[in-house]
Amino acid sequence: MRCHGMVRKFVGPGFAEIAARYRTDAAAPERLAGKIRAGSVGTWGAVIMPRQPQVSEAEAQALAAWILSQPAGPP
Ligand code: HEM
Incomplete structure (x- = not known):
């Protein structure tokens, strides 16, 4: 939770940002x-x-299914 915010970027992308990016991508969950494991x-950038x-x-x-189910955050 130090790396991913629910909505906005910290070290990594926010979970709502990830969900928004892959909302229409059927292969995203897999x-x-x-x-997540690898x-x-x-x-998203040069940070590992x-x-x-x-x-x-x-x-x-x-976890992937849960992240992808996050609603869009405030603008
Ligand atoms: C079990 C814990 C974690 C989960 C479920 C998780 C989940 C995710 C997901 C779904 C992505 C998107 C990957 C993509 O778009 O292809 C991502 C990216 C990222 N995460 Fe995590 N993460 C976890 C732990 C961490 C930790 C501990 C850190 C920091 C040390 C971190 C930093 C990042 C960064 C920097 C990215 C962007 C990587 C890129 O540009 O390819 N994450 N994470």
């Missing part, structure tokens, strides 16, 4: 679940999201 860089190997496959799927 891809983001993979990135880590990511270059999609470290991999989270302690997160199980099932947990990553649940």
Whole structure:
């Protein structure tokens, strides 16, 4: 929670920003679940999201679905 705000960017993108970006992307849940476990860089900027190997496959799927369900934040 130090890295991701619910709405706005801190170190990484806010969860509402991620949801808005992938709202119409049917492949997003699977891809983001993979990135949550494997880590990511270059999609939002040059800052690296470290991999989270302690997160199980099932947990990553649940987290991705939850992130993508976030409503748009205030402008
Ligand atoms: C289990 C915990 C976490 C979850 C569920 C999560 C989730 C996500 C998701 C869904 C994305 C979007 C990836 C994309 O658009 O392809 C993302 C990106 C990012 N996250 Fe996280 N994250 C977690 C932990 C962290 C931590 C601990 C940090 C900071 C140390 C972090 C920093 C970032 C950054 C910098 C990005 C942008 C990476 C890029 O540009 O490709 N995240 N995260």
